[in-house]
Amino acid sequence: MRLKNGFAAVALFGLSIIVANRAPAQETPQAAKPAAQTPSPQSAPAAPDAREASGVPGHRVGGFVPGQKRPPGDPAQIARGKTLFGVNCRSCHGADLRGGDMGGPNLLRSQVALRDLNGELIVPIIQGSRQQMGMPAIPISPDDAKAVAAYVRSVIETIGSQGKPPDEGRPAPSILVGNASEGKSYFEVKCASCHSATGDLQGIASKIPDPKMLQTAWVAGGERRGRGEDDPKDSARIPKATITLASGESVEGSLVRIDDFLVTVELVDGTQRTFRRNGDVPKVVIQDPMKTHTDMLSQYTDKDIHDVTAYLVTLK
């Protein structure tokens, strides 16, 4: 029993640090690129902040490679290159340079384009050095070919961190793919013992108007928020611990932290008490109000989730 309860507590702690832990990957490559990969505020510029952070006059950050500096492009040359690209290249390589219907490859991940500094690699290809591989010679002047290369480099600069494509301002598709009436039925069976559309969830879709945030919030059992942001409701999500000492004395409070060796609770007067743990002594019983939410994670189908969200967005 103790083990099970403690286990639920683990889950809640997880929820409380959701925001801090958001970016995972290498470590994706390499690690979420968990916190380790996410540069701290003091650390070197990672992708999105890199431009502002580089701050070296006469240099710009060279795209998605953190910290890398390359000479700035000439805006007039880039503008001319953009026009020329639209006329000569777009039909094969795509308006966004990520490849087109005519079979031209994605230039934003082209090793040649990524390495090009001043047209020295791109211009010969425009002039016909890869005709055997299917790239025709484009009849433009060497200066114009250099302008096209400058334009390609200017788009490459906008590649996001971890090789994400440039943001083209296209909104992501709506996540609302579920069936609201089936979601309502599910809600009534599985959620209504604790939650109510006319009670705690009244107007939830107005409070959290973005359906994706609403979905993530209800699946996680609470809205995601930054560290240090107070939410009076949060206290309702904190586990309660009852600690029974060998002497028979019993102490109750809100769980502050627990590991194999110590447990700390906050008492009603706001003070904290810490107890050393030695196996089962003292006895620690944890009641986690979020346990049901944690247990449900392995029970939901994605359809259940989509349906419930479709229902919840109607609670305006």
Added chain:
Amino acid sequence: MTFTKLLLTAPFLLSPGLLMAQGAGVAPEQLLKPLKDSWPTYNGDYSGKRYSALTQVDRSTVKNLTLAWMIKVTPGDQPEEGGRRRGHQEVPLIIGGEGPSDLHMRGGSIKASVLQVDGTLYFTTPDNAWAVDARDGRQLWHYFWKTKGGTHIGNRGLGMWNDYLYMETPDDYLVSLEAKTGKERWHKKIAELDEGYFSTPAPIIVGNHVLVGTGNDIDAPGFLQSFDPETGDLQWKHYTVPMEKGDPGLDTWASLDAARHGGGPTWVPGAYDPETKLYIFSTGNPTPAYTTGTRGEGDNLFTCSLIALNVDTGKMAWYFQTSPHDMHDYDSAQTPVLVDAMFNGKMRKLLVTATRNGYYFTLDRVTGEHLVTAKYGMYTNWADGLNQFGGPKRNPEKDATVGGSLVSPTSGGTVNWEPPAFSPQTGLLYVAEHNSYSMFYLTDVDPRGSMGLGGKEEDHIGSSGSFLTAIDYKTGKIAWRHRYYGEGGGGGGVLATAGGLVFAGDASGNLIAHDAATGKPVWHTRIGEVTNPPQTYMLDGHQYVIAATGDMLWSFMLY
């Protein structure tokens, strides 16, 4: 000799015994020995077991482990004080690198495995290497590399060949240093920074080969290279994805162009089997990571795979794919562990691995024959059964979707790069197990697919429990789980010892010694989040245990 050099050298001339690292270094044949007194290569020995034969610290004496010393290091180009000693001797600072001097990128924590050779410790953070006295942590030298940029996420440490050290840099150089002085011998470009490569692994030395892996997130091919330890010349380069018509695995991609941008980076050091001369390592995710797009519906070989190469030729002997057609950035970048043990009544040469995707595997390491697959992540839900080769069969409904998919584990994985440990005494593989959930949303529905790690949003939902987990290699069944409160734990990796102990960091800032048979904690110390794999060595008849927390290195010993 310039005046500056003279200044730098003067302390050595005056007191060589005080400032220089000692001894003859690591002869290549020494690396063939099982792990005991020293720690001469990333995993201690070639097997990847991280099992030390030392027994002075055991289940009964471990309670007397006590702090020997701790140090804090300062990455960068500023001189450091050499400890609180008379005279405040400055630590020799050697500066190399081709980058501008105004670009200082913080590389974060010590994630390196520390080499312990002849009483000196050698370790790294990105762009930085240090030598310190293993007896008291006093710094002997500090090498700083001026970077040109690149992802500064971590560095796994150094390789050593005789008196020479080898380090990879985030801007894709292999740097060789003199172990005694930290002076640079040479550096060689190993990949193109412009193409998004960045390098984090510890080089592995086998005979006269320096084996070097590299990472990348944008759509570029992965490769492993072998360099000459004396000259730094390239010996061979093995791509992990098909690069030419006729290359094996090409039929698992929609096109040659897709394969050539298919990823499979090599960012964690491998293991080596001297009897078969096979170097066995694992590869990262396919790219684009979250969209099938250009990749096609095939397995996308040889991403998320174990690969065995002949170390002299770089030719592939076998492969086994642990995440066919990965769609969640589940790099199979875990340390493979080589074990000689009984299997179905016969002594076998085995390979065991617990991968980021929540699955455990036992293979025959001579042939690559698949023997055991088991799900060890408690809530792992992205796959449905096994494919014909014994790999998990992906459930496409659990890919990132427009409406969102609730998936365990997160992209960070059930375990990540943190090396596990295997004890021949117990027959158990010890590995961190993180059972977290994320919602994976497909945000880029372009039929061409996305690029790199783009095209999705991952919203972390929460954890259903973190554990140190012991897995039986014969069956893949879990012998025990020890729960770590909070989210995380297994901090940096695991160490097993012949003293019947398993060392790991928990999620609450404790370094814990567990009973290897039961998982019960028998010793702990609260030093903060452990960021590298705990290690052990023997010096002057005393056994030490070391672990890093961020920019600090801690050493414990039995007096």
